[in-house]
Structure formats: structure tokens, C-alpha cells
């Protein structure tokens with residue numbers, strides 16, 4: 001009887017409206033667009049952020065929160081560093097208490113700290129690995145009990161095309177984004193029995209503030225080097241993330257979807 005009920009639960013399609021998404025680093029850029037894509041579908045959003053040098057992230061977080069609320073959904077935001085596992089556990093518990101449920105996790109928070117390998121400092125290596133990889137692990141581990149208990153959930157991590165095709169001077173970034181693919185596959189195995197899908201999206205270059213810090217020739221090369229001849233808008237990636245969180249993608253797990261306009265085909 002129990003097995004029968006569980007079987008029914010596993011195949012039942014669920015609507016996204018009224019569910020809750022946790023999106024890390026969603027004050028700005030891609031994370032903000034992902035959060036908005038959820039909100040437009042009636043999904044409540046919890047997001048976190050930290051300040052970054054020469055950026056006014058707190059002000060952008062406030063703006064993002066206001067824009068999300070204007071979509072008519074519940075929003076919870078917190079200054080929380082994904083590198084700090086205790087802070088992440090508290091953030092996830094607060095989000096659950098405030099919004100009444102957790103269904104989707106998007107590991108979007110990420111940084112780059114580029115430099116030729118032989119000049120890369122310990123700090124540059126550690127900060128990038130701690131944020132992009134350990135941060136994602138901390139978040140998956142913190143949300144896993146909620147998803148396991150309800151036998152339902154979706155996790156999507158934002159990797160990068162550079163996990164597969166690194167440019168010069170990004171050993172830390174490439175290692176972190178490639179390891180995120182390993183974490184995705186492994187988490188998919190561990191959580192699959194609990195009806196939790198775990199996938200990754202690997203964008204090519206996306207038009208965000210992060211992109212404006214790159215030399216213009218790299219961006220131009222990416223535009224002309226992609227098969228589709230364009231750089232992604234944030235919504236090109238956000239749409240795929242939301243698809244992976246929908247039950248249209250319920251039979252996809254442990255996969256990485258490259259959203260790069262064919263950049264890695266060459």
C-alpha cells in the first residue's frame with residue numbers, strides 16, 4: 001500500500017506555482033534573472049548574497065527583492081556567505097520558516113579571480129573553490145533533509161562552458177566549475193531514491209556585470225566563435241534552469257546542459 005502510494009507520488013505531475021525556490025547569489029546578474037523567472041511563474045523565492053569589491057550588491061538585493069514582490073510572490077532574502085556552512089544551514093532554515101516549504105535549489109553564487117597559473121595566489125585559488133564548489137555543496141547538504149522528507153525536489157547548479165573549454169588564466173575557475181559537474185552527478189545518485197533531480201547548466205558567456213570585467217576581445221571572440229553568433233541574454237539560461245526544475249524534466253538527472261550557442265562545438 002505504502003509502496004503503491006509512493007509510486008503514485010513519483011509519477012504525479014506537480015505545478016510550480018506556490019512552490020519555493022532558493023537561489024544563491026540572486027541579487028544580481030544571472031541569479032536575479034533566474035529568481036525573476038521563478039517569480040513570474042508564481043514561485044516564491046529565497047535568495048542570499050554577499051558584498052563584492054567595487055559593487056553595490058546590497059542595493060541591488062533590495063531592488064531585486066522589490067521586483068520579485070511585484071510579481072505577487074513571497075520573498076525572503078538574507079546576507080549569507082555560501083562558504084560558511086553554519087550560516088547556510090541557518091539561511092535555509094529561515095527560508096523554510098518564512099516561506100513554508102522548499103522545493104528548488106539553484107546554486108548560482110559564483111566568482112572568478114583570474115591569473116596565470118604560476119602567479120595564482122593561495123587566496124585566489126581558495127576563494128574561488130570555496131565559493132563555486134564548497135558553497136554549492138554546503139547548500140545542497142543544508143536543503144537535502146527538506147527535499148528528502150517531502151520526497152520531492154530539484155537542484156540545479158550553474159557550471160560554465162569553461163569547465164570543458166578553459167581559456168587562459170582561469171585554473172581555479174575551471175577546476176571549480178568542472179568539480180561542480182562531479183558534485184552534480186554524485187548528488188543525483190545520492191538523492192535519486194528520494195525523487196530529487198540534480199542537474200547542472202553550463203552557460204557560455206552571458207551578458208551580466210561579470211562579463212563587463214572581461215577584455216572586450218574575449219567577448220567579441222565568444223560572439224563570433226559561437227555557432228549561433230551571439231552572446232546569451234540572462235533569460236536564455238534562466239529558461240533552462242526553470243525547465244529543469246519543472247516536471248517537464250522529471251526524468252532528467254545527473255546531467256549538464258550546455259547553454260552556449262554552440263561555443264564549445266569548435
Ligand SMILES: NC(=O)c1ccc[n+]([C@@H]2O[C@H](COP(=O)([O-])OP(=O)(O)OC[C@H]3O[C@@H](n4cnc5c(N)ncnc54)[C@H](O)[C@@H]3O)[C@@H](O)[C@H]2O)c1
Pocket residue numbers: 024025026027028029030031048049050051052057080081082083108109110111131135158159160161202203204205206207208209210211
Ligand atoms: N556571466 C557569464 O558570462 C557566466 C558564464 C558562465 C557561468 N556564469 C556563472 O553564473 C553565476 C552568476 O554569475 P553572474 O554573471 O550573474 O555574476 P554576478 O557577479 O553578477 O553574480 C554573482 C552573485 O553571487 C553572489 N556571491 C558571490 N560570492 C558569494 C558568496 N560567497 N556567498 C553568497 N553569494 C555570493 C554575489 O553577491 C553576486 O550577486 C556564477 O556562478 C558564474 O560563474 C556566468
